[in-house]
Amino acid sequence: MTQELTSPSPAPQAAGSDRGQGWWRDAVIYQVYVRSFADSDGDGVGDLRGARDRLPYLKDLGVDAVWLTPFYASPQADGGYDVADYRAVDPLFGSLQDADDLIGTAHALGLRVIVDIVPNHTSDRHPWFQDPDLARQRYVFRPGKGEHGELPPNDWESVFGGPAWTRTDRGDWYLHLFAPEQPDLDWERPEVHEEFAAILRFWLDLGVDGFRVDVAHGMVKAAGLPDIGHGEQARLIGSQILPFFDQDGVHAIHRAWRRLLDAYGEANDKEVIGVAEAWAPTAERLALYVRPDELHQAFNFQFLTTPWEAEALRGVIDSSLTATVAVGAPTTWVLSNHDVVRHTTRLGGGLDRARAATLLMLALPGSAYLYQGEELGLPEVTDLPAEVRQDPAFFRGRLGGDGQAADGCSGASGQDGFRDGCRVPLPWSGELPPYGFGPGGSWLPQPADWGRLSVAAQAGDPSSTLELYRDALELRRRLPGLGDGEMTWQPAPEGVLAFRRPGVLCTVNTRGQDTEIPLPGELLLGTAPVAVGDGSAVLPGDSCSWWAI
Structure with missing residues (x-):
């Protein structure tokens, strides 16, 4: 299933070699949710060619790097985070040649490229899981409880709702902290370590500049897989250590990956990075992921979840900076991404508050991540009908009688079943959907009033949110007092x-x-x-x- 380039070429290099200069310490990195960014072929789904065509827009915006969400071969049970082949591009998004072309174009524009790596779980269509004997060597399988093994091995719940275990036709159970189509790998197996090291080298050879590590706080589970003792466990993520998240053992994996990244960078005269998507209960525990011998960055989700109150904001800024400075790392700020309610809506104050929060973030010491569309002031789309939704958490989670999540969409974690609302495709131009997203429609319906928020409508308007972002990023790049420091x-x-x-x-x-x-x-x-x-x-x-x- 693994694809090969039709015309192999040397891995492209970023413009200007500055290995060892710590480009990532104050970089502004733009997240491209590939399926919703730009569609080149008219099937209504964004793809790599579409993203490549829009790279000059990102260069003009003023960002330093691009982070691409998964485009690997996948049944798309969870938007591509269920990977069947880590070395192949899903035809929905293009080909391996398209990935190579995108990386080369980005580098020619002076943009670095970060790609997702998904190491906690694979798709249930992955060749390893398709082989029943091999699956039991490389995934987390356990016998059930009860007289006939009819009960799950423990009380763990899926982040998406429901039990975290599914029984097989052999009578045993496999763990899936997310959807049943996403079985958890067993990182106690050396074959798993070896495979992911090879996957990292594959993409490094293609020229990528780093990896965003999905569920970097997962992979290692507490010995004995102990019960938690109560329900609604997803609400505890980021507030306490759970037996399946933020276990100390994950740090050995990240140290090994850092050694691999450093060795590759040294051999190829470039600096490549690892970025942790890690939910940790304290700033101090989050800082463990960015110690000098571990990953380079970790998203600051405590900042993301802080209410719009001066005292609360100052407290989380202080604790974040204190913790990261203690380990010699920069703080990595973020306000929105593909898993959380857009901050234009989440902060409760509309566009004014969202713009203010962004300018605050960009003035803080360290690096910052922007999520596609926030530079347009896009709000969360909260009225998507159930029949168009694709977030697996929507269908597995606790639903009210009207088909809406019982606790609404106010949560920041995004695991309340409403992640589709922040994934609606971007408006580029025009007064009617799909607003220049592509020659066809769009995989999620766009609001009828988004024409006024399009890139074309805002470009050149000094009062627009797009021009605010451009001005802020230009000042941040020009003024030596902003960024790290x-x-x-x-x-x-x-x-x-x-x-x-x-x-x-x-x-x-x-x-x-x-x-x-x-x-x-x-x-x-x-x-x-x-x-x-x-x-x-x-x-x-x-x-x-x-x-x-």
């Missing part, structure tokens, strides 16, 4: 955050009303108009401003 809090009124970077002051008004402060300096950029008087400035409610000092 020091930060100092400054006195501010209640509900206002003020912190100093070298040569720059950032002010954030989290209150709903205007707040007056002493004039900090010359206004560089703001999410809303600031009234400047004689020695004072009035910050609009739910706004953020950057000042030259």
